[in-house]
Amino acid sequence: MRVMKLMLKNAFRHMLRTTLTILGISVAVVAFSFLRTVVTAWYAGVEASSPNRLITRNAVSFIFPLPLAYRDQIARLEGVETVTYMNWFQGVYIDKNQFFARMAVDAQTALDVYPEFLVPPDQRDAFLKERNACVVGADLAQQYNFKIGDVIPIEGDIYPGKWEFVVRAIYQPRDKTVDGTQMWFHWQYLDERMRQEMPGRAGEVGWYVIRIKNPADAGRISEQVDALFKNSRAETKTETEAAFQQGFIQGTGLIIQLLNFLSFVIIGIIMLVLGNTMIMSARERTKEYAVLKTLGFSGSHLTALIAGESLMISIMGAALGLFLSYPIVELFSLMVPKSWFPIFYIEPATIVLGATSALVVGIVAALFPIQRALRTSIVEGLRFVG
């Protein structure tokens, strides 16, 4: 207990220096947590992917459609539970800066394939009954103040024209890893308009989502799906949902790697800040360490004393930093449109990583001062003039 007290008193012997060090560490931990959260948000789609969902898209590119006729052939394969399909609709709501995912879906099956979108039964029925109804995520509804019965006017771009959708359902994400900023409407509504206005684009779907019974069959079913349409007008590429999502963020891989790298550079900066403080502190106490050795304190006692002080400072800095990270990340998520980072929260893994890094930094920063304290003989230490 006394040794703990001595560590604490030593840590705050230079109040200003220690306070600045703790603040420095906490700022770095905030930056680390923030960058890690951005990286996590980037991979959120991949992380939230279901292992029993496969995505079948055009083998040439995601932007090329597939015939609706593929649906029944896929559905007949062994191990396939449900097949649904979607189109990326896009369009402009208010202006081009108001971005959120707008998709035409097969309403009957889409909500079955995505059980993580929780829709109250009465709203689900209302959505299914009305041709131009849409379902929006709770986060999106909150952002734009959408209520049941509201009409969302959208200026089409990929599918030109003026479109109006009536909000008939608001889905709640099952947990915070689920995107709550999407808007789905009936694919049939889109297809009807295409038949009338652009017949060449009727009967086309963007991609199929296949719900399979057993995730272990993903490889086999993917191969079978692609084999079905080999040498056809529109060959397919089938992959797990996670691989499909990964493909989306591949282009930004370098930026993400850079953010990842930067987050670890920050750990290095923390180490230098704390290391500098510990070296200065230990140097100033050279004589005191010699006195403690004279009294009979061993090398392991001094090691515990120095490492303990270093850990104490790093833990205080990390705790403050992690504590501050929550409101800062929350503030950021409020300041930027929800649809930019639909899933933006500090993951428990980020906290564990931040705390573990602080412990490692605390120990590493103490190594040089410990080595110096142990190597300095008592006689040299007693003669030391700081």
Next chain:
Amino acid sequence: MGSLIEVRNVSKSYWRDSFEIPVLNNISLSVAEGEFLGLMGPSGSGKTTLLNLIAGIDRPDKGSIVVGGTDITDLSESQLAKWRSNHVGFIFQFYNLIPVLTAFENVELPLLLTSLSKKERRRHVETALSVVGLADRMHHYPKQLSGGQEQRVAIARAIAADPTILVADEPTGDLDKKSAEEILTLLERLNTEFKKTIVMVTHDPRAAERAHVVRHLDKGELQ
């Protein structure tokens, strides 16, 4: 009375860059149990080095030092640290108290290395501070004490664990005359009343007068 400290043919040199500086040259010395030995000599004569060797905070190049039947030159670093905590009370010229600890906590420091309970440690500390006449200042920090009081706390720290020997390196060197007298009287009392064996290095002839035996060192040799 048998001899408690036996210094046998001890030599010690220091190295400054590539120069060897001999400090002690084949020194032999016996200190009886309960003795108050004064070591005098000019600066650089090797008296502090001899004191450090006896206290086990430095090692000789040659020879052996036996204290209470233990040849401390044979001990490893960790054994030597343990031996010091059990057998040596060190009094420094500049007190060397830990500034962030109170008088009580400073005196308690060597007791943290023992198996004493908190209650027993408190009793030891209070006794030691009473012996040096500072029981009423136990919660004061070093900066709140005078030089003489700081040295008395240092003496309380040195005797708290009831060591076999007390070694004092110029204990009055940083004190005014009155405080120096008080410290010397205290050391004398520790020797006579509490039967502590004391080895004291001093420049001050008045301090040396308090010792039973005074040995002079010059150029690394005992006169």
